[in-house]
Amino acid sequence: MSTIYLKRVLREPLVHFLALALLIFAGYGLLGVDTGDKPDTIVVTAPKIEQMATVFTKTWQRPPTAEELKGLIDDYVKEEILVRQALELGLDRDDTVVRRRLRQKMEFLNAADAETLTATDAELDAYLKANAATFEIAPMLAFQQVFLNPQRRGETLAQDAASVREALLTDPAMDPSLLGDPTLLPSDLPLSDKTSIGQTFGAEFVEVLDKIPAGQWTGPVNSGFGLHLIRVTERVPGRVPTLDEVRNAVAREWTNAKRKELEDQRFAELLKRYVVSIESPAGAGTDP
Numbered sequence: 001m002s003t004i005y006l007k008r009v010l011r012e013p014l015v016h017f018l019a020l021a022l023l024i025f026a027g028y029g030l031l032g033v034d035t036g037d038k039p040d041t042i043v044v045t046a047p048k049i050e051q052m053a054t055v056f057t058k059t060w061q062r063p064p065t066a067e068e069l070k071g072l073i074d075d076y077v078k079e080e081i082l083v084r085q086a087l088e089l090g091l092d093r094d095d096t097v098v099r100r101r102l103r104q105k106m107e108f109l110n111a112a113d114a115e116t117l118t119a120t121d122a123e124l125d126a127y128l129k130a131n132a133a134t135f136e137i138a139p140m141l142a143f144q145q146v147f148l149n150p151q152r153r154g155e156t157l158a159q160d161a162a163s164v165r166e167a168l169l170t171d172p173a174m175d176p177s178l179l180g181d182p183t184l185l186p187s188d189l190p191l192s193d194k195t196s197i198g199q200t201f202g203a204e205f206v207e208v209l210d211k212i213p214a215g216q217w218t219g220p221v222n223s224g225f226g227l228h229l230i231r232v233t234e235r236v237p238g239r240v241p242t243l244d245e246v247r248n249a250v251a252r253e254w255t256n257a258k259r260k261e262l263e264d265q266r267f268a269e270l271l272k273r274y275v276v277s278i279e280s281p282a283g284a285g286t287d288p
Helices: 002-011 015-032 047-062 066-088 096-115 120-131 150-170 194-201 204-207 247-271
Strands: 140-146 186-191 219-223 227-236
Touching: 047 066, 120 247, 140 150, 140 194, 150 219, 150 227, 186 194, 186 227, 194 204, 204 219, 204 227
Parallel strands: none
Antiparallel strands: 140 186, 140 227, 219 227
């Protein structure tokens, strides 16, 4: 039974890979790649080899061969040597791309710490109240409109608008769709926020609409399309939502704020290590 089990284990691909990795790792040791008796020692650790093999396997949907794995290790050693030589020569200095990348990595470390923070409900609720304007639900309104086309009405536009308005006021039960001119604009707009209304009818139209009392035909109101008789059917004021309504958004913004706070704190501590001297450019502060 033990012999059968041993044969089964020896057939496992993972066992083959580990054995291969150990052989290659040992070979590099014999060549002096990971010896510790020199200042410039490059250690290609077993976990690093396993990581390279795992990436290869995920990319190509198969484990690397012995030659491919050796190639991965050779490339890693080459990269490490060239990077060390570049740093020794100071090639990283005054390089915008390198500097930006290093800054991004430092900022990423700060961001990673912030991501581990978890806010309590009390903290989220306090943040919501302190930043109410950010999460406020915008006011909404619904209205009906009868459109009058200036190109079709011509000089009688103003007179026709007054006549239509009078008809609507005289007979509140009248169907507004029977009046006015054909248009692709909605005759009955459901509850919508001012931004979406403005995108359709224009910002000036929204400003006038916001002042119209609900329940009564008013107008005419100008838009980029022509004239409109308006009846506001419903108006819902803006409000600050409850935490349950916007919990995810508040949590996201709270985390962003904490990240910024941590970045500022850490940078302030780092800044204490340096004396910053800012020279004035030549000619600065002098009259031409």
